[in-house]
Amino acid sequence: MAETHEFEPDWFSPPGEAIAERLRHSQTSISDFAFEMDLDESGAERLIDGRLEITGSLARRLEKALGVSADFWETREAHYRRDMNRLAAQIPAAAAKTWLRELPVNDMAQMGWIERQPDVTTKVAECLRYFDVPSIAIFERQVADTIGRAKLRTSQTLKSNPGSLAAWLRRGEVEARKIHCQPWNADKFKAAIPAFRKLTLLRDPGIFLPRLITLCSENGVAVVVAKTPQGCRASAATKFVTKEKALLLLSFRYLSDDHFWFSFFHECGHLILHGRENVFIEGEPHENSLQEDEANEFAETALVPEPWSRLLERVPANKKEILRFAARVGVSPGIIVGQLQHRGKIKHNFLNYLKRRFEWVA
Numbered sequence: 563m564a565e566t567h568e569f570e571p572d573w574f575s576p577p578g579e580a581i582a583e584r585l586r587h588s589q590t591s592i593s594d595f596a597f598e599m600d601l602d603e604s605g606a607e608r609l610i611d612g613r614l615e616i617t618g619s620l621a622r623r624l625e626k627a628l629g630v631s632a633d634f635w636e637t638r639e640a641h642y643r644r645d646m647n648r649l650a651a652q653i654p655a656a657a658a659k660t661w662l663r664e665l666p667v668n669d670m671a672q673m674g675w676i677e678r679q680p681d682v683t684t685k686v687a688e689c690l691r692y693f694d695v696p697s698i699a700i701f702e703r704q705v706a707d708t709i710g711r712a713k714l715r716t717s718q719t720l721k722s723n724p725g726s727l728a729a730w731l732r733r734g735e736v737e738a739r740k741i742h743c744q745p746w747n748a749d750k751f752k753a754a755i756p757a758f759r760k761l762t763l764l765r766d767p768g769i770f771l772p773r774l775i776t777l778c779s780e781n782g783v784a785v786v787v788a789k790t791p792q793g794c795r796a797s798a799a800t801k802f803v804t805k806e807k808a809l810l811l812l813s814f815r816y817l818s819d820d821h822f823w824f825s826f827f828h829e830c831g832h833l834i835l836h837g838r839e840n841v842f843i844e845g846e847p848h849e850n851s852l853q854e855d856e857a858n859e860f861a862e863t864a865l866v867p868e869p870w871s872r873l874l875e876r877v878p879a880n881k882k883e884i885l886r887f888a889a890r891v892g893v894s895p896g897i898i899v900g901q902l903q904h905r906g907k908i909k910h911n912f913l914n915y916l917k918r919r920f921e922w923v924a
Contacts, residue, residue, distance in 0.1 A: 576612035576691060577638045582739055584628050585610075589742060598627040604674075611736060612691050613677050615639060649696050650687035658686045661698050664725035665689060666791035673789060675733055693732055701728075708801075712841040726793030727843070731801075734811035738784035738803055741775065745806040746782030748834050754781055755830070755864050762823050762865075762894045767814075767920050774826075783808045783833065790815060797845040798825040802838040815845065819918040820900025823893075824861050831860030865897050874901060879908045884916065894918060 585595055596606035600623065608614035616624070616639035621632035650658070662685055671678045676692050679685040686698075695701045705728045757777055764770035771787060778785045784803070790796060790813045797815040802808045810829050814822065825844060832842045835856050842857075866874055870891045877887045879902065888895040896917030902908045 575694070576642055577616055577635060578610040578612045580630075580638070581624070581628065582610050584630070586742060592740060595627065599623050607740070608674075610740070612642075613674075615643070646687045646691055647683065650683050650690060653686060653698060655682065657698060658682050661701075661725075662686065662689070664723070666723075666726045666729055666793055669791035670729055673791065675729070675736075693728070704728075708841055711839070712799075712843045722795045722845070723793035726791050727796060730788060730790050730794045730796060730813070731799060731811070731843075733788045734786045734799065734809050735803055737786040737788060738807070738809045738811075741779055741784040741786075743779045743782050743784055743807050746802075746808055751778075751781035751783060751830070752834050754778075755827075758827070758830070759864065759867075759893060762819065762897055763892070765918055778810065782806055783810050785810045785812070787812045787814055789813065795845050796843050797821075798829050799841070799843045800829045800832045801841040805838060808833050808838075813845075814920060817920045818900075818914075819894050819896040819920065822920065823865060823897055824900065827861035827864040828857045830864065831857035835860060862901065865893060866891055866901055874898070875905065875907065877902065877907070879912070881913065881916065884913065 581595075584590075585592075592603055592606050592610075596603045599606060599609070599620070601609065605614060609616070609620070614620075616635050618632070618636060621635040621639070624630065624635045625632040653661075659682060662682065667676070667685060667689070670676045670689075670692070676688045679688050690696065690701075693701050693704075695704065705724055708728070708731065709724060754777055758774065761770040761774055764773075767787075771785075775785045784807060786809060788811060794813075795815075797813050799811040800808065810826070810833065812822070812825060812829075828844065829842065832840070832853070836842070836853055840853075842853075863871060870887075873887075877883055877898070884898050884902070885895050888898045891898070899908070899913045899916045903910050903912070
């Protein structure tokens with residue numbers, strides 16, 4: 563057992579942040595931590611997220627697992643809960659109710675992002691905890707800053723509610739925190755594109771997603787797949803959560819393989835081509851921009867590289883030839899169908915049965 567010691571607390575941040583930091587420092591996985599704590603992985607994640615309150619029993623298990631005294635964890639938990647409830651209680655009732663109406667609170671609770679609470683004050687405290695902010699005003703400034711910096715793409719009909727979009731982006735940040743990544747390296751990440759492309763041949767997300775997450779983490783990118791709450795129309799997003807770690811967030815909104823993989827490689831293009839300062843959100847309105855055109859071109863080339871991209875226009879529009887061409891390129895047939903549809907070679911309702919449909923598993 564590690565030597566027990568104390569360190570200076572920051573009561574506003576949830577105890578789970580200190581837990582996550584120690585796990586990152588020791589490179590301990592969630593599953594190993596859950597085993598040490600005699601919890602299932604869901605319980606360990608709830609503990610780190612701050613949704614599971616640290617009781618005396620949990621504090622003693624934390625002392626044994628992490629080498630920090632049980633008194634520290636119990637004291638920090640008590641101060642944190644007290645301070646969050648105090649901050650929530652200071653918010654006028656009308657403002658609190660208005661804010662809660664702007665958030666997808668029911669969906670957030672149903673998907674396990676927050677714990678259900680019995681009254682307005684505790685609901686506000688739980689949402690402040692989730693967004694890691696001390697006030698509604700700071701939340702609103704952060705959302706305005708993120709959306710202001712975001713480069714947004716696609717139809718006006720898909721415009722999201724800002725509170726729902728913020729909740730989904732925050733979920734991506736929370737999940738990314740749990741993924742240990744090597745420092746961001748654009749050259750190495752670009753060099754891994756052929757390895758990513760091979761994964762398009764796998765039919766089951768339960769198989770290819772873990773491999774994709776691992777490959778990306780080796781180059782500084784935390785890939786997170788999170789279902790969107792009601793009111794959020796985004797399909798993908800990218801941002802740097804630290805200088806050395808990028809978040810690539812996917813929603814599985816489009817459940818065919820051509821849409822999923824094009825979205826993934828489009829976001830890879832943003833990360834490689836457009837630097838650390840930008841935030842990109844797909845599935846939101848925007849004015850056409852050079853950066854979007856560049857990301858689209860990057861995705862097309864990543865999926866169908868030279869010399870195959872020049873030959874794509876000549877592929878006969880029939881099942882046999884498309885299957886043969888896809889095998890030569892080394893991608894799924896659905897991707898070739900999607901690219902031919904995009905280029906106007908075939909109609910958008912033709913050969914869609916060659917696309918693989920993914921089933922969302924929460």
